[in-house]
Amino acid sequence: MKSLTLRNKKTSWKRSQNIGLLYIAPWIIGFLVFQLYPFIVSLIYSFADFSIIKTPEFVGLKNYINLFTKDRLFYHSLKTTFIYVLIAVPGKLIFALIIALILNMKLKYINFYRTIYYMPSILGGSVAVSILWRFLFARNGLVNILLSKFSIAPIDWLGSPDVALYTISLLKVWQFGSSMVLFLAGLKQIPGELYEAAKVDGAGKIRTFFSVTLPLLTPIIFFNLIMQMVNAFQEFTSAFVVTQGGPLRSTYLYGLMLYEQGFRFLKMGYASAQSWILFIIIMAMTALVFKSSPYWTYYDDEGDF
Amino acid sequence: MRVIFKMKVAKINLHKVWVYLFLTLLGVVMVYPLLWLFASSIKPNQDIFLSMGLIPSKVVLDSYIKGWQGTGQYTYGVFFWNTFKMVVPTVAFTLISSVLVAYGFARFDFPLKKILFTLMLSTLMLPESVIIIPRYMLFRDLNWLDSYLPFTIPALFGTFSFFIFMLVQFIRGIPRELDESAFIDGCNSFDILVKIILPLSKPALFSAGIFQFIWRWNDFFNVLVYINSVSKYTLSLALRMSIDITQSVEWNQIMAMSVVTMIPPILVFFFAQKYFVEGIATTGLKG
Numbered sequence: 033m034k035s036l037t038l039r040n041k042k043t044s045w046k047r048s049q050n051i052g053l054l055y056i057a058p059w060i061i062g063f064l065v066f067q068l069y070p071f072i073v074s075l076i077y078s079f080a081d082f083s084i085i086k087t088p089e090f091v092g093l094k095n096y097i098n099l100f101t102k103d104r105l106f107y108h109s110l111k112t113t114f115i116y117v118l119i120a121v122p123g124k125l126i127f128a129l130i131i132a133l134i135l136n137m138k139l140k141y142i143n144f145y146r147t148i149y150y151m152p153s154i155l156g157g158s159v160a161v162s163i164l165w166r167f168l169f170a171r172n173g174l175v176n177i178l179l180s181k182f183s184i185a186p187i188d189w190l191g192s193p194d195v196a197l198y199t200i201s202l203l204k205v206w207q208f209g210s211s212m213v214l215f216l217a218g219l220k221q222i223p224g225e226l227y228e229a230a231k232v233d234g235a236g237k238i239r240t241f242f243s244v245t246l247p248l249l250t251p252i253i254f255f256n257l258i259m260q261m262v263n264a265f266q267e268f269t270s271a272f273v274v275t276q277g278g279p280l281r282s283t284y285l286y287g288l289m290l291y292e293q294g295f296r297f298l299k300m301g302y303a304s305a306q307s308w309i310l311f312i313i314i315m316a317m318t319a320l321v322f323k324s325s326p327y328w329t330y331y332d333d334e335g336d337f
Numbered sequence: 338m339r340v341i342f343k344m345k346v347a348k349i350n351l352h353k354v355w356v357y358l359f360l361t362l363l364g365v366v367m368v369y370p371l372l373w374l375f376a377s378s379i380k381p382n383q384d385i386f387l388s389m390g391l392i393p394s395k396v397v398l399d400s401y402i403k404g405w406q407g408t409g410q411y412t413y414g415v416f417f418w419n420t421f422k423m424v425v426p427t428v429a430f431t432l433i434s435s436v437l438v439a440y441g442f443a444r445f446d447f448p449l450k451k452i453l454f455t456l457m458l459s460t461l462m463l464p465e466s467v468i469i470i471p472r473y474m475l476f477r478d479l480n481w482l483d484s485y486l487p488f489t490i491p492a493l494f495g496t497f498s499f500f501i502f503m504l505v506q507f508i509r510g511i512p513r514e515l516d517e518s519a520f521i522d523g524c525n526s527f528d529i530l531v532k533i534i535l536p537l538s539k540p541a542l543f544s545a546g547i548f549q550f551i552w553r554w555n556d557f558f559n560v561l562v563y564i565n566s567v568s569k570y571t572l573s574l575a576l577r578m579s580i581d582i583t584q585s586v587e588w589n590q591i592m593a594m595s596v597v598t599m600i601p602p603i604l605v606f607f608f609a610q611k612y613f614v615e616g617i618a619t620t621g622l623k624g
Contacts, residue, residue: 048445049447050445050447051445051447052441052444052447053441055438055445056438056453058434058437058438059434059438059441059494059495062493062494063456063460063494065494066468066494067460070467070470070472071463071467071471074467074470074471077471131363134356135360139356139360145360147610149364149367151367151606155603156552156555157557158573158599158602159555159573159595160596160598163592164371164374172386174370174389177387259461266465269557273557273580287558300470300474307464308467310464311464311467314462318462
C-alpha cells in the first residue's frame with residue numbers, strides 16, 4: 033500500500049513537470065512584450081519615415097540608401113566606434129588577464145588588491161566617473177600636473193581630436209577589475225594536478241602557461257570578449273558626458289549618433305535603420321568570434337543543458 | 338649546498354618584492370583619481386587645479402552645502418529619493434521574477450524548454466539600442482513616460498536575462514534529492530521553491546541584487562530617454578544638469594555631488610564584498 037502511494041507520487045512528480053511553464057510565464061510575457069515586439073517593430077520602423085509627431089510612412093530602403101550614400105557622419109561614427117572597440121576591449125581584457133595571472137601567484141593580501149582593482153568597475157559607466165574623467169584630463173587637470181613634475185609638456189587629452197578617443201578608451205580600461213575577477217575565478221578552477229603533471233613532464237613556466245593555463249581559461253576569455261564587445265559598440269555615457277562627441281566629432285561614437293538622431297532630431301525611422309546596422313555588425317562580430325572559437329577555446333565538458 | 342639554498346630564497350623574495358611593488362603602484366594609480374576627487378571636493382576652488390596632493394590647504398565644506406541645493410527648486414535630497422524610488426523596486430522585481438523563471442528552467446522539463454532557454458540566453462546579446470525606440474513609443478502609448486514604470490514593470494517580467502541565467506546556474510547546483518524528498522513529504526512545487534530553493538540560493542540572490550542595484554544606480558542612458566521633468570530626475574540626470582548650469586568656476590560643488598552619488602554603490606560594495614566574490618565564483622560570469 034505504502035509503495036503504491038509512493039509510486040503514484042512518483043508519476044505525479046513526472047506529470048507536474050509542465051508547471052515549469054507557469055514559473056517561466058513572467059519571462060515569456062516580458063520577452064514577447066518588451067524584447068521581441070520592440071525588436072521586430074524597430075526593423076519595420078527602419079523602412080519608414082517616422083517621428084514622434086508624425087505617423088510612420090513607408091519609404092522602402094530609403095533610410096538605408098541615405099545612410100550609405102549621403103551620410104558622411106555615419107561613416108565617420110562607424111569608423112570612430114570601431115577604433116574605440118579595438119582599443120578599449122583588447123586593452124581591458126589583456127590588462128585584466130595579466131593582473132589576474134599575477135594575483136594568482138599565491139601571493140598574500142590578494143583580497144586587498146582585488147578589492148582595490150575592482151573599485152573603479154563598481155562606478156563603471158556612471159556620470160560621476162565621467163565627470164571625474166573631465167577633471168583628471170582637463171588641460172590643467174591632475175594628469176597634466178603629474179606630467180609637469182617630470183617636465184613633460186601638457187597634453188590636451190580631451191581637446192585634441194587626435195587624443196580624445198584614446199582618453200575615452202582609457203576610461204574603459206580603467207574598469208578592468210570586473211574582467212579580472214572573472215579570470216581569477218577561472219584560474220582558481222584549474223586543477224593543481226595539471227600543473228604538477230606539466231612540471232613532471234618538464235614543461236617550463238611559459239610552456240605551462242600556453243599549454244595548460246591559457247587553454248583552460250579560453251571559455252571565460254571567449255565569454256568576456258563577446259560581452260565586452262557588445263557593450264563597447266553601444267558605449268554612450270562617456271562620449272556624451274566627457275566630450276559630447278567632440279572635439280571635431282573625434283569621439284562621436286555610434287551610441288551617441290543613435291541618440292541624437294532618434295531623440296534629439298526625432299528621426300526615429302532613420303535611427304532605427306542605424307540601430308539595425310549596429311545590430312548586424314554586432315552579430316557579425318560575434319559570429320566571427322564564435323566561428324573562430326573552435327581554434328582557440330577549449331571546453332572540458334560540452335556544457336550540456 | 339646551504340648557500341645555494343639561501344640564495345634561492347633570497348632571489349624568490351626579491352622577485353616577490355618587485356611584484357608587490359608593482360601591484361601596490363597599480364593600486365595607487367587605480368584609486369588615486371577617486372581619492373583626488375574627494376580631496377578636491379573639500380579644497381577651496383582655486384586650489385583644485387594647482388596641486389595634485391590629497392591634503393587641502395583649507396577644508397571647505399561649503400561645496401557640499403551649496404552643491405546639495407541643486408537647482409534651488411529641487412535639492413539633491415529630491416534626486417536621491419527619486420533614484421531610490423526607481424532603483425529599489427526595480428531590484429526587488431528583478432529578483433522575484435528572475436528566481437521564479439530560473440526555478441522553472443532549472444527544475445522542470447516542459448515542452449520547448451531548450452528553445453525557450455536558448456531564446457532567453459540570446460537576449461543577453463540583444464543590444465539595448467536596437468529596441469529603445471519602439472520601447473519608447475510603447476511606453477508613450479501606455480502613458481508611462483516621465484515615470485519609473487519603464488524601469489520597474491519590465492523588471493517584473495524577467496527582462497534581465499543575465500540574472501535569470503546566473504540563478505539557473507546556481508539552482509542547478511542544488512541537489513535535486515532535496516526537492517524530491519520534500520515532494521514526497523507533501524510539498525508542492527511552490528513550497529519547494531520557498532522552503533528549499535530560496536534559502537539555499539541566498540548568496541546568489543544577494544549578489545544578483547547587489548549587481549542590479551549598482552547597475553541601475555549608475556544607469557544614465559535609459560533615464561535620459563524616459564525621464565523629462567526635473568522633479569523626477571535621478572542622480573545621473575541631476576549631475577549631468579549640474580555641469581551645464583553651474584558657473585564654470587564652481588568646480589568643487591560638482592565634485593562634491595559626484596562624490597555623494599558614488600557613496601551608495603561603494604558602501605554596498607564594501608558591505609557585501611563576500612557575496613560579490615561568491616556570486617562571481619559560482620556563476621563564473623559577469624558582463
